[in-house]
Amino acid sequence: xxxxxxxxxxxxxxxxxxxxxxxxxxxxxxxxxxxxxxxxxxxxxxxxxxxxxxxxxxxxxxxxxxxxxxxxxxxxxxxxxxxxxxxxxxxxxxxxxxxxxxxxxxxxxxxxxxxxxxxxxxxxxxxxxxxxxxxxxxxxxxxxxxxxxxxxxxxxxxxxxxxxxxxxxxxxxxxxxxxxxxxxxxxxxxxxxxxxxxxxxxxxxxxxxxxxxxxxxxxxxxxxxxxxxxxxxxxxxxxxxxxxxxxxxxxxxxxxxxxxxxxxxxxxxxxxxxxxxxxxxxxxxxxxxxxxxxxxxxxxxxxxxxxxxxxxxxxxxxxxxxxxxxxxxxxxxxxxxxxxxxxxxxxxxxxxxxxxxxxxxxxxxxxxxxxxxxxxxxxxxxxxxxxxxxxxxxxxxxxxxxxxxxxxxxxxxxxxxxxxxxxxxxxxxxxxxxxxxxxxxxxxxxxxxxxxxxxxxxxxxxxxxxxxxxxxxxxxxxxxxxxxxxxxxxxxxxxxxxxxxxxxxxxxxxxxxxxxxxxxxxxxxxxxxxxxxxxxxxxxxxxxxxxxxxxxxxxxxxxxxxxxxxxxxxxxxxxxx
Amino acid sequence: xxxxxxxxxxxxxxxxxxxxxxxxxxxxxxxxxxxxxxxxxxxxxxxxxxxxxxxxxxxxxxxxxxxxxxxxxxxxxxxxxxxxxxxxxxxxxxxxxxxxxxxxxxxxxxxx
Numbered sequence: 001x002x003x004x005x006x007x008x009x010x011x012x013x014x015x016x017x018x019x020x021x022x023x024x025x026x027x028x029x030x031x032x033x034x035x036x037x038x039x040x041x042x043x044x045x046x047x048x049x050x051x052x053x054x055x056x057x058x059x060x061x062x063x064x065x066x067x068x069x070x071x072x073x074x075x076x077x078x079x080x081x082x083x084x085x086x087x088x089x090x091x092x093x094x095x096x097x098x099x100x101x102x103x104x105x106x107x108x109x110x111x112x113x114x115x116x117x118x119x120x121x122x123x124x125x126x127x128x129x130x131x132x133x134x135x136x137x138x139x140x141x142x143x144x145x146x147x148x149x150x151x152x153x154x155x156x157x158x159x160x161x162x163x164x165x166x167x168x169x170x171x172x173x174x175x176x177x178x179x180x181x182x183x184x185x186x187x188x189x190x191x192x193x194x195x196x197x198x199x200x201x202x203x204x205x206x207x208x209x210x211x212x213x214x215x216x217x218x219x220x221x222x223x224x225x226x227x228x229x230x231x232x233x234x235x236x237x238x239x240x241x242x243x244x245x246x247x248x249x250x251x252x253x254x255x256x257x258x259x260x261x262x263x264x265x266x267x268x269x270x271x272x273x274x275x276x277x278x279x280x281x282x283x284x285x286x287x288x289x290x291x292x293x294x295x296x297x298x299x300x301x302x303x304x305x306x307x308x309x310x311x312x313x314x315x316x317x318x319x320x321x322x323x324x325x326x327x328x329x330x331x332x333x334x335x336x337x338x339x340x341x342x343x344x345x346x347x348x349x350x351x352x353x354x355x356x357x358x359x360x361x362x363x364x365x366x367x368x369x370x371x372x373x374x375x376x377x378x379x380x381x382x383x384x385x386x387x388x389x390x391x392x393x394x395x396x397x398x399x400x401x402x403x404x405x406x407x408x409x410x411x412x413x414x415x416x417x418x419x420x421x422x423x424x425x426x427x428x429x430x431x432x433x434x435x436x437x438x439x440x441x442x443x444x445x446x447x448x449x450x451x452x453x454x455x456x457x458x459x460x461x462x463x464x465x466x467x468x469x470x471x472x473x474x475x476x477x478x479x480x481x482x483x484x485x486x487x488x489x490x491x492x493x494x495x496x497x498x499x500x501x502x503x504x505x506x507x508x509x510x511x512x513x514x515x516x517x518x519x520x521x522x523x524x525x526x527x528x529x530x531x532x533x534x535x536x537x538x539x540x541x542x543x544x545x546x547x548x549x550x551x552x553x554x555x556x557x558x559x560x561x562x563x564x565x566x567x568x569x570x571x572x573x574x575x576x577x
Numbered sequence: 578x579x580x581x582x583x584x585x586x587x588x589x590x591x592x593x594x595x596x597x598x599x600x601x602x603x604x605x606x607x608x609x610x611x612x613x614x615x616x617x618x619x620x621x622x623x624x625x626x627x628x629x630x631x632x633x634x635x636x637x638x639x640x641x642x643x644x645x646x647x648x649x650x651x652x653x654x655x656x657x658x659x660x661x662x663x664x665x666x667x668x669x670x671x672x673x674x675x676x677x678x679x680x681x682x683x684x685x686x687x688x689x
Contacts (some may be wrong), residue, residue: 102646104649104651105649106651110663110664110665110666111666111667111668112665112666112667112668112676112679112680113667113668113669113676114667114668114669114670114671114672114673114676114677114680115614115615115669115670115671115672115673116611116614116669116670116672117611117652117653117654117655117668117669117670118606118611118652118653119651119652119653120606120638120639120652120653121604121638121645121650121651121652121653121655122651122652124606124638124639124642124645124650124653125642125645125646125650127642128642128643128645128646146651149651150651150652150668
């Protein structure tokens with residue numbers, strides 16, 4: 001149990017003794033009452049012995065509190081074998097004086113009762129065992145055997161009462177197990193005098209799968225969870241799975257992580273999902289849910305984060321092959337230990353067992369992101385409410401560990417998108433809806449963000465295609481009658497392209513026309529100019545000739561007057577006025 | 578007979594006869610009145626019905642808790658008939674002679 005959890009439990013009030021059992025310490029808000037007796041009752045095969053054994057073993061190994069196991073039903077050897085199946089080395093613990101096991105055999109067939117007696121034999125043996133190892137914890141499993149072995153119920157009751165007060169006076173935390181009785185907690189009414197804490201275990205079969213349930217019925221002087229909590233007995237012992245950790249106090253990281261599809265990130269405020277959030281990807285068959293999940297996982301692995309991919313439909317090999325076809329090769333990540341692919345067949349175990357598997361994987365593998373594909377396959381295992389509760393707990397688990405979880409959900413093609421999938425959509429932070437967009441006799445894939453808490457997100461329906469290199473979101477194409485998809489979109493595209501080409505051509509044409517006109521104009525200008533130049537030239541020649549002639553005449557006159565020795569003419573060439 | 582040496586194992590009768598020998602052990606807890614009653618009663622019964630063919634040992638489990646474990650003692654007092662077989666346990670202060678005799682297979686069960 002982590003330190004911050006311990007802080008949650010009130011310091012005043014009764015002292016508690018941590019059991020070390022996953023979940024039980026949370027439900028009981030800190031463990032069993034210290035120095036007092038706790039009654040664990042339930043029908044045969046519900047896990048009483050396992051709980052008691054784990055209480056002792058964890059006490060001895062994790063809290064350094066040695067314990068005595070008084071077994072009325074099993075011999076030490078049988079207990080050792082049973083414990084070994086949970087990975088507990090009972091003989092070793094006994095040898096190290098961490099534990100003491102005493103098998104108390106009460107066989108009615110060889111016992112005759114004659115007069116007054118007490119259970120001093122049991123007391124003596126218990127005391128000797130406690131002394132030998134300095135025990136702080138004691139288990140009596142199950143006191144019901146005493147009642148079946150001995151006839152005088154009055155003596156037994158009195159003696160048990162004496163035993164429990166004796167244990168209390170020694171400050172020993174005891175767990176006493178008893179068979180459940182008809183209409184009573186225990187067959188013998190032991191709950192009447194072992195009254196500090198009563199835990200009821202139950203074992204039910206629903207839909208051919210069994211569920212184990214634990215409930216704290218009574219806990220004097222302490223708060224406790226009152227619900228029935230499912231619990232599991234796995235290879236690592238018993239774990240109780242509280243619906244939620246009683247308190248809704250997850251941290252809410254503001255860090256964002258990419259979705260693996262860049263343009264999808266843009267739709268989610270440009271940064272992708274929040275770390276530690278839950279994402280629901282729902283859609284019909286073949287809408288690309290798994291592909292989206294694969295992108296998400298791949299992106300995480302590329303960042304160097306561990307990812308857990310749980311497939312409830314396909315084998316791990318199939319998942320890898322299918323993803324390779326869209327250019328996502330997950331194998332290297334598996335080899336590097338970054339990706340754990342895990343295929344589970346939902347029907348094999350109960351919801352609780354699956355939850356435990358996930359829980360244990362989370363503990364051992366410690367992933368940063370996880371995918372359950374699809375989560376809807378678990379619906380067959382229980383009622384809507386049960387599956388809902390499972391998902392709630394799953395989300396609780398991922399949030400408390402700040403794992404970003406993506407759950408794909410299968411919705412049949414004709415169901416409304418808002419029809420609450422497994423009744424959990426409200427618990428999801430982000431809901432991506434994948435849809436088959438059917439129009440013009442074809443099917444196209446569309447994607448939109450139905451909700452995404454705590455961030456601005458696009459409201460656009462985007463179409464996407466699965467290419468050799470993965471999911472590619474296409475440009476938004478909104479035509480006159482709404483969003484265009486598929487070939488309609490292509491037609492529109494082609495049409496627009498044609499128009500554009502034509503426009504361009506026309507422009508080109510106009511351009512050349514203009515050029516031609518200018519050329520024509522220029523040619524005309526040139527010819528006119530040459531005409532003019534020609535004319536100018538001849539005119540100038542005329543002018544010159546006329547001038548020349550004038551000069552010659554004047555010159556002739558001067559010459560003449562000189563020859564006639566006439567008056568000098570003033571000026572040049574001008575005759576007398 | 579009052580048990581004088583209940584601190585440890587005490588053999589109170591070891592006489593042998595040619596008949597079947599009864600090996601009996603009585604486990605008690607110290608000198609409580611119940612223990613005393615049981616010891617008195619078993620001695621009386623043995624003296625009357627098993628004269629010369631019994632071996633009775635009285636064990637104080639407060640002194641020897643390990644013996645209590647070994648013999649699978651839960652209640653006290655407990656009388657164990659080790660021999661002749663089958664093994665029988667009689668718990669209580671042995672105040673009902675008929676029942677003790679039945680328990681020791683010396684008489685048929687006195688149940689009505």
